[in-house]
Amino acid sequence: MKRKLLFCFICLLALQVAKAQRKVEFDGQASAFGSYSPDNQLPLFSGGRYIPELNYGVELDSGKAFEFEASVNIAGSVFFQPFDAASWNGNISPYRLWGRYTGKQIEVRAGLQKIDFGVATLLRPLQWFNQIDPRDPLQLTNGVYGLLGRYYFLNNANIWLWGLYGNEKARGLDASETYAKHPEYGGRFQYPVPRGEIALSYHHRTADSRTLVDAPQFEQVPEDRYGLDGKWDVGIGLWFEVSHIHKRENLGALTNQTLLNVGADYTFGIGSGLNVVAEHLIMGYDSEAVGFDNRSHITAATLAYPLGFFDHLSTIFYYNWPTADFTFFFNYEHQFNKLVGYIMPYYSPPVQQGIQENNLVNATSGPGLRLMLVYNH
Template sequence: MRISRHIIILLFAVPIGLFGQNKVVYDGQLSLLGSYSPDNELDVFLGGRYIPEFSYGFSLDSTKTLDFEASANISGSVLFHPFNASHEDGNIDPYRIWVRYSSNQFELRAGLQKIDFGSASILRPIQWFNQVDPRDPLQLTNGVYGLLGRYYFLNNTNIWVWALYGNEKTRGFDAVNTYKNHPELGGRIQHPVPRGEIALSYHHRTANSENLPFVPQFEKIPEDRIAIDGKWDVEVGLWFEAAHIHKSKDVGFLTNQTLLNVGVDYTIGLGNGLNVIAEHLLISSGQEAFQFENTGNITAATLAYPLGFFDNLSSVVYCNWASKDLSFFLNYQHEFQKITGYVMAYYNPTTQPGIQQNELFNQFSGPGIRLMAVYNH
C-alpha cells in the first residue's frame, strides 16, 4: 500500500485546524465495484473507495467568509484471473485540502483543489487541470496544488488568476508530464455576450519529456498554451473550444499542438425528455505551428434519459476516425433509499488515442460489464 507524504497534512493538520470548532461538517462517499472484461488477461476487477470529507466555514462579517475542506482518497483493488494470477493495489492519498476566503465578488482558494472551466462537455481541449471522464458516474478527479483567485464583476464578467506548484501528472490531453519543481502560472477572463459568453485563457508551465519514447527527451521545457472558448443558448446549446500549445524546445511532433472542439446540446421532447450532446474534436501536432500535418478526428456523443424519478439511463460513444475504433459506454442508475446502484456495460478498443483517461476510473479493452454501489453520508 502506498501512503502519500501529503496525507500527514490531512491526518494531523485537519484535527488541529478543524476539530477545535463546534460546527465541523463530516461527509463521506463509499463506493464498491466489480467488473468483468473477458478480453483482458486479468479479467476480473474488484475495488472499493472511501472519500471522507471534513469541512468548516464561518463568517468574518456580513459579506466575508472563511471556509476549509479536507478529504482523503482511500482505495483498494484487486485484478485477477480466477485461480491463476492477480495484482493488488492500495492507496491513501489526499483528495482535497484547501482554505478559501470569499466575499460578494471575490474569492481566493489555496491548497489541493479542483480547477475546472470551459464550454465543452466531453472532448475538452482546455481540460488543463483535472481528469474528469464523462463515463465516470461519480466524476472523480485528482486535484492540483495551487492558489486560485477569482473576481466577479456586476455585469457577469469574471477574471481568474492561478499559480500552481508541485504537480507532475498529465491532465486532460497533456502530451507530456509537468516538471513539478517549477511553478505554473496562468489566467482567464470570461465575458458575457448576447445569449452566451466567451472567454480567453492562458497558461505557462515547464514540461518534462524524459522517459517518453519517440521524442527528444528534456527535463525542462518551457510551454505556453492559449485558448478561446464560447457558448451560446439559442434554439440549441452551441459551443466551441480552441487551444494551441507551444513548447520552446524541439520535441519533434509534440512541439506544437492545436485542438479544436465544436459541440451542440439539445433535449428532444420524447417521453420524459431525451438529452443529446454531440461534439467533434480536431487534434493536430507537429514541429511547426498550424501546419496540420499530423491530425486526428474524434467524434463523441452522450444520451441521457430519465426513466422515472429514481431511474436514469445514459450512454457515451466515441469514434476515432483514423483508426475507425468505436468506444461505447451504457449506464443504468437506480436510487435506493440510502444507496445508488449502477449497472454499466462497455466496449473499449485496445488503444484510445486522444481520449482523456481518468486513473480513478479503470478502463479495460474489449467488452465488459461493471456493477457499482455508492453510499453517501
C-alpha cells in the same frame, strides 16, 4: 501609534471572527465496484474506495466567509484470473486540502483543489488541470496544489488568476508530464455576450519530456498554452473550445499541439425529455506553429433519459475516424433509499486516443460489464 492601530485592527478582526457563525460538517462517499472484461489477461476486477470529507466554515458579516475542506482518497483494488494470477493495488492519498476566503465579488482558494473551466463536456481541449472522465458517474479527479483567485464583475464577467507548484502528473490531454520544481501560472477572462459567453485562457508550465517515446529527452521544456472558448443558447446549445500548446524546445511533431472542439446539445420533448449532446474534436500535432501534418478526428455523443425520480439511463459513444475505433459506454442508475446502484456495460478499443481516462477509475479494453454501489453520508 502604528502599533496601536495594528493592535486595534487585530482585536476587531478577532472579535468579528469570535462573533461569526461556525459550521462543521463531516461526510463522505463509499463505493464498491467490480467488472468483467473477457478480452483482458486478468479479466476480473474488484475494489472499493472511501473518501471521507471534513468541512469547516466561518461566516462573517456582509457575505464574507472562510471555508476549509480536507478529504482523503482511500482505495484498494485487484485485477485477477480466478485460481491463476492477481494484481493488487492500494493507495491512501490526500484528495482535497484547501482553505478559501469568499467575499461579495471575490474568491481566493489555496491548497490541493480542483480547477475546471471550459464549455465542452466530452472532448475537452481546455481540460488543463483535472482528469474528469465523462464515463465516470462519480466524476472523480486528482487535484492540483496551487493558489486560485477569482473576481466577479457586476455584469457577470469574471477573471481568474492562478499559480501552481509541486504538480508533476500529466493532466487532461497532456502529451508529457510536468517538471514539478518550477511554478506554473496563468489566468482566464470570461465575458458575457448576447445569448452566451466567451473566454480567453492562458497557462505557462515547464514540461518534462523524458517520459515520451521517440522524442528528444528534456528535463525542462518551457510550455505556453492559449485557450479560447464560447457558448451560446439559440434554441439549441452551441459551443466551441480551442487550445494551442507550444513547447519552446524542438520535440518534433509534439512541439505544437492544436485541439479544436465544436459541439451542440438539445433536449427533445420525448417522454420526460431526451437530452442529446454531440461534439467533434480535431487534434493536430506538428513541428510548425500552425500545422496539421499529424491530424486526427474524434466524434462523441451522449444521450441521457430520466425514467423517473429514481432511475436514469445514459450512454456515451466515441468514434475515432483515422483508426475506425468505436467506444461505447452505457449506464443505468437507480436510487435506493440510502444507496445508488450503477450497471454499466461497455466496449473500449485497446488505445483510446483523445479520450480522458481517469486513473482513479480502471480502464480496460474490449467488451465488459461494470457494477458499482455508492453510499453517501
